[in-house]
Amino acid sequence: MKKIYLDVCALCRPYDDQSYTRIHLENTAVQLILRAIESGDYELVYSVVHEKEISAITNDQERIDLLYLLKQIGSKISHSGIKGRRRAEYLVNLGLGVADAAHIAYAEFAEAIFISCDDKLIKKCNSLDVSILTTNPVKFCDMEDIR
DSSP states (O other): OEEEEEOHHHHTGGGSOTTSHHHHHHHHHHHHHHHHHHTTSEEEEEOHHHHHHHHTOSOHHHHHHHHHHHHHHEEEOOOOHHHHHHHHHHHHHTTOOHHHHHHHHHHHHHTOEEEOSOHHHHHHHHHTTOOSOEEOHHHHHHHHTOO
């Protein structure tokens, strides 16, 4: 079963302004992905980085909903150890932000597909020696024929 690592920006799409076409499309794609996870077609994995980022969300309902979602349908990645930390530090040295580098290191550790709504991050990952597929939710749904 393919593992999926949804970036926090993707998980937050339902709470973003849906009047923008791109956000609405990405939200729809994220909802389709979550439905596919719930039906057992994919496994959602998440890390401590998710928990820390989501815990900082000021909107109480959004924060509670997202933490609940991860606990209900996700599998927490066990600590990636010193190898994961070194990988994250290496990615930071290549220009990724600390949180992004940690997300990618955890996703690589889990051998998961990394899905984000951050075009700059995806482009940067695709130009680095990242060992996993990094894509956005709409492209993932197209690629996997999720409808």
